[in-house]
Amino acid sequence: MQDKNSSNTTNFSSNSNATKVQLHINKTTLHLHVMPWVSLLDAIRDHGKLTGTKKGCDHGQCGACTVICDGKRILSCLTLAVMKDCSEITTIEGIANGEVLHPLQTAFIEHDAFQCGYCTPGQICSAIAMLEEGKADTRDEVKEQMSGNLCRCGANTNIIDAIMEFKDKRNE
């Protein structure tokens, strides 16, 4: 199936083990030929050229690589690209509506919820999907549910402030 927005066809390797994968990323379809061991993270960053999704550990321990896949937040470094054939994926590049920032992005800027910014895409994607999960209501619950996303700069309180503000406004 060829999406009308489809743009990219990457022949990643001449090796015959390469598998065809279609990823619907931020409403664009990416056609890849990837080896089965290519992580979704590397597929997005290196082949999809969407470097907003970050690699902090490649081991599922930091949350920097969080993307939203079929409505759920997942760690793209612990996911193989071939496992997500035909999935709908939203990365940080797909959170804003064109030039208009998502209210959580605006809240991050207002609350200075980042310093180096390297954990930020993961924090934002994680928070948006986390609120959809509906498991967190209080500040403590939000902190707990966001604890898979590390911030080495120590922007933690500002990050939670931004999420809480967005959450409260959303519920109004």
Added chain:
Amino acid sequence: MKTSKQIGKSVNRLEGYLKVTGAAKYAGEYDVPDLLQGYIVNSTITKGKILEIDESAAHALSGVVAIFSHNNRTKLPWFDIMYADMDAPPGTPFKPFYNDQILYNGQPIALVVAETFETARYAATLINVTYDEEPFETELAAHLDDARDPKKGIATLIKPLPPSANGDFEKAYNDADAQYAGEFIHGTEHHNPLELFTTTTVYEGDGKLTVYDKTQGTSNCQIYIANVFGLHYKDVRILSPFVGGAFGSGLRPQYQLFLCVMASLELKRNVRVTMDRAQMFTFGHRPQTIQKTRFGATADGTLTAINHTAIAETSQHEDYTEVVVNWANMLYPAKNTLLDYKLVPLDVFSPMDMRAPGGSTGLHAIEATMDALSYILKVDPMELRLLNYAERDVSADKPFSSKELKQCYLQAAEKFGWANRKSEPRTTRRGNRLVGTGMSSGIWDVIALPAKAKASINKKGKLKVKSAVTDIGTGTLTVMTQIAADSLGIHIDDVTFEYGDSNMPLSPIQGGSYTTGVVGSAVKAACESLKKKIFKKAKKMNNSTFNSVALEDVVFEDGSIYLKQDKSNFVTFKEIIADNDGKKIKASKNNIPNVLKLKQYTRAAHSAAFVEVEVDEQLGIVNVTRAVTAVAAGKIINPKTARSQILGGMIWGISKALREETLMDHNLGKYMNTDLGEYHIPVHADIHELDVIFVDEKDDIINELGSKGVGEIGLASMAPAIANAIYHATGKRINKFPIHFDQLL
């Protein structure tokens, strides 16, 4: 458009949009054509010699382009000095791939370069290395008898060794009414910025390179690469526009830069080399340090005797030092002092500055000792600090350029509610948890260095300012833009600050909390010099009202020059440039601090932290439930980003006191917990109420901005305050960091 003053305003980070949309590009994210990927192979032994590197299986893999090691490396200079970077301690810098010698576990020994990342990574696992192993020593505690004085070098200029002894410590200590002696043990820590160290080189032909690197010093890396690979400075351009955290780890060029450049020059191709997380534990770190204190005081609480000694590890090849024991006598004016700092060379990589290097180590010992004394003397801990408040730095016999530490104590105590505290330990419970409160002082010195900046204004009235400095998440871009706007009297939207590029005017490496003061002063100076030039042009304009007017008689505001006496008389920058045939006006300034003036003062930022902890004695769990830190750091250019720096420092304090440590298996000489699952840092659920106060402080001495910097000071006071609060909660004085649950059960 009326321009309001930007300095002192909470301007949102100017790069915020790029960071929240994923558009900010870090060193490993530049899309360059035909990129090769490198993967590093590290030594699995700690000391010895490489006998053989069997690359056959790796070479056989399709997609592998080249494998580099000491066997086939580029010709490199012999002289150590060529490898010395701006932050090199005395000794011999580490030279990757230089020969077959293994100096430490994790040393890079080979680089696989392949068409894809996955191929390079897989091929790296196929490389078989045989070694001739030698015995090694990595345990500091086992070698305290070998401690020796550090070698002196350029680095010791900004990291002074301890001052000589004063008075008669032993007698004063023996005569003291109250005494406390403690031993403080700190393990190794690794910076672990969230972004992995990475370099992307663009091979421009003819020995020319453009390099995207994760670093805190573009100029530093440029000089290093040019020297090591025999290139012209102007042919090496280092770019580092976004840096995903560094905390000191980027102060020196790291080995992936060297390897990536070597591969790029040899293959004449574009190459990227990225470390994995485990490799982030194979270069600089905060050194293991063992400290001893003995403080003595009279019955009324006057501190009379201070003895503080520290023994820290270093590598066999460099004498890395930090300032650990100099602080106590700067804070408390005891007459009898005995301070000592020694090193033990071990078979590890050279330690490196890590956020509040030395200060965060030494202050724990000092402030826990003061806390212990306060209980012995039955004086409130804050009261004891106030009783021994230094109005002058007796350790150097100099006045402070400014010092509002007293206000830090008082304002933080007030906000925290310290007055209601029960002084007895183990007296407060909340459910099944013990509750305690503790406090600590903090201090960090203010460093002055030369820096250069360029400023220019174009026909649209837009100001552009440039410096090679980086922004590692500190808010440097925003703060420099604010400084430039005010210096020239122009709207902040009309200012661009360009940075993170070695082609720009030379800046020192970003660190030590000095960037705002040092680079900010250069930015200000460049704008001042630009003002003079603009004014000169204004005077030359036809019918200029400024013909016979002096610079003192005008003000620069709203992108115009106004006559002070009569504000209806003005000329806009745009008009001046139009009159200049639309040509830009440019100025450049090398700002050199007035060392003779500065030398007459002790220059330091101060802080006071107040902390509440809950301790669950059944589980040994400690929770920092709330904390207030008050900071006196001179002029705060941007309270919003400065607050974030302090919050970050406080969280690092929580991490240092309760979480992070790199553990070594001394039988193997190898760090064991080299990933973010086992190297613990606080997560969101660990962080509760944190408050920051900036105390007013005016300082006309330290630099043109009166700004002291805030990168380290938030950490300095936090960790000791936590240890002190744990004592108050439990009655247990634990002097080993991080404080683990087993010590509390």
